[in-house]
Amino acid sequence: MMKIEVVTLFPELVDVVKRHGMPRVAVEQKALELSCTNPRDFAQNRWRKVDERPFGGGPGMVMQAEPLALAIENAKANLGPATKVVMMSPQGERMDQSWFERLGKEAGLVVLCGRYEGVDERLVSSVVDVELSLGDFVLSGGELAAMVMIDGIARLLPGVLGHAESAGQDSFSNGLLDHPHYSRPVDWRGEAVPDILMSGDHAKQARWRLKQALGRTWLRRPDLLDKLELDAEQQTLLREYVSEQKAGGS
Template structure:
């Protein structure tokens, strides 16, 4: 997969892409990331890429032409059609389903805004979709672009050493992930749940599913809104709540994360 990032600071995303999962994807030839700077397509001695907004107000707005030329150059640099994504707080909030959809594209061009944003006419004419990583404002689109690239990279076939790892991540099936533990078994911060030491894979799978359901209900109930749970899942969620209530009663407090023993 090829991703072109159109940004005033393309080296920022390139540096983020040099490490970890994304770096491994690039090294293995599974993902290629290229930067295009709109300033290289600006005119005049100052290579101006922004101007004051019509109607007044603070800040500056990115100009149409440097961005348009940068997008055209990015399109010409690769083969085949490309989907243009603008990282914007006004876009659709990114979720795992959206990541999977974008990861299936052969090519992406990610447009990063700065200042007060991009001239709306360019967005209407050149952008296929706007994407947000959350309801807050950042200085530019480079950090969101790096987040998007990382999320997409781990879904490319052959990137993760364990192919099941991505399938078990939070949000892959619409639920939060279950808790995880490693050595040592005994620690002054607590003991690993007995169920994970049992070697009973069916029991472990049941416990993990129960934890995912319970954590989602406790921490992100919105993810369950409108979701039709199977009878088995409803029973697991009820079991989680009963164990959480028993744990809270035994501790003399209120449990919010659920039991971690089994």
């Protein structure tokens, strides 16, 4: 079982993620244990205050190092001293599928959610193992990013997805965007399912799906292709797709 403990000022917000979707399935199947720690419980004042004005002036407040450090130490006492600490931060590395896969192999994680103007840098430099960002924008706090990460990890845990191959066929799992999907009815508002998907020829269907994945990535996220070394078959399929697109547009 993977254990994740989230250090947050809003545990009731993060707690919602385990009630729905794949995180709920993971919890029910005992593949995931999710809990929250509120740093206010470790505040050293009667007001349970955990923020102060920044040195050097400036707007806003900064989360103090000591209550956060105590909360993280308490979490590590439950999960193990070697447990990695992940902080949700706009300054962090961009989260992607490879991060979900990497973190999903850990036995446990402590996830720190910042608030206000940020976290005392001394805490970050001494305790945090990795900073991750949801994207190039700023939210009110790290909770939503943490929930996204938990969802991304939960669905990769053994036995959580209904079909063992589902995760391997997701967008980004092989560096490409996913191929198009179709379901019943065969004809919907005048648009039919591609004939090849009705043919029963699994080899041709697999080739078509790979071509569509390559082509969709070329159209929508060419930057992803720049990171890949395509084999001979993939190069052939991509050329076919590009040629078909140009022929269709002429």
